Amino acid sequence: MLILIVVHILFLHVTGSNNPLGIKVNREKVPFHTYYTIKDLVGVFIFLFIFAVIVFFYPTVFIDPNNYLVRDSIDTPIHIKPEWYFLFAYTILRAIPNKTGGIVILVLSVLILFTVPIFNKRKFVRIRFYPVSQVLFWCFFTTFVILRWVGTKGTDYPFDFLRKLCTFNYFLYFFFVPICNFMWDWVLLGGINLTVKNS
Numbered sequence: 001m002l003i004l005i006v007v008h009i010l011f012l013h014v015t016g017s018n019n020p021l022g023i024k025v026n027r028e029k030v031p032f033h034t035y036y037t038i039k040d041l042v043g044v045f046i047f048l049f050i051f052a053v054i055v056f057f058y059p060t061v062f063i064d065p066n067n068y069l070v071r072d073s074i075d076t077p078i079h080i081k082p083e084w085y086f087l088f089a090y091t092i093l094r095a096i097p098n099k100t101g102g103i104v105i106l107v108l109s110v111l112i113l114f115t116v117p118i119f120n121k122r123k124f125v126r127i128r129f130y131p132v133s134q135v136l137f138w139c140f141f142t143t144f145v146i147l148r149w150v151g152t153k154g155t156d157y158p159f160d161f162l163r164k165l166c167t168f169n170y171f172l173y174f175f176f177v178p179i180c181n182f183m184w185d186w187v188l189l190g191g192i193n194l195t196v197k198n199s
Helices: 003-014 032-057 084-095 099-119 131-150 159-187
Strands: none
Touching: 084 099, 084 131, 084 159, 099 159, 131 159
16 A cells, blocks of 8 residues: 555656646646645644544544343344445345345345446546436435434334335445436537547
8 A cells, every 4th residue: 555655756757747627737737746745644633633632532433332231142132233434335235124135236236336437438537527327426425324324223113114225226326327417518629529538
């Protein structure tokens, strides 16, 4: 990982970063050294300070209080939930009543993330030129947050309905975004030369 970071910094130093519009204009570039070096060092020191405060003074702040309960080898705990970074997948797994279907949907929920670069055929670099995609992105973000929240709840009525609805919306996002981007390119560019992507 350290080698990749060094290679990234080397390429950033040689070619520079681009501007928000994705256009290469040399006169608008910021020099790498002092600006980026000091900015990154300040960020690293702030992170290390916050990390040290949590580790040395508040080590149990992120631990679930149920971990301090006495273990009972006969009874399973009422509600077992994974860590926060697995909650969206856990919720999608629980949304499907069939075990095999739940596993398939769980695997697809992770594999579908790898299709984003394949179907990202936008003409413009930034999403700011695609207002429909911006709305869809924030709907997806809200769906993802709700999936994580519902994963901590039980299986009664409103949570079960939300679980299924958000699972459907999660997969619907990856279906609609390429279509919306293609249609928006067609509207902006008049349907001219949509098969070749500008570099």
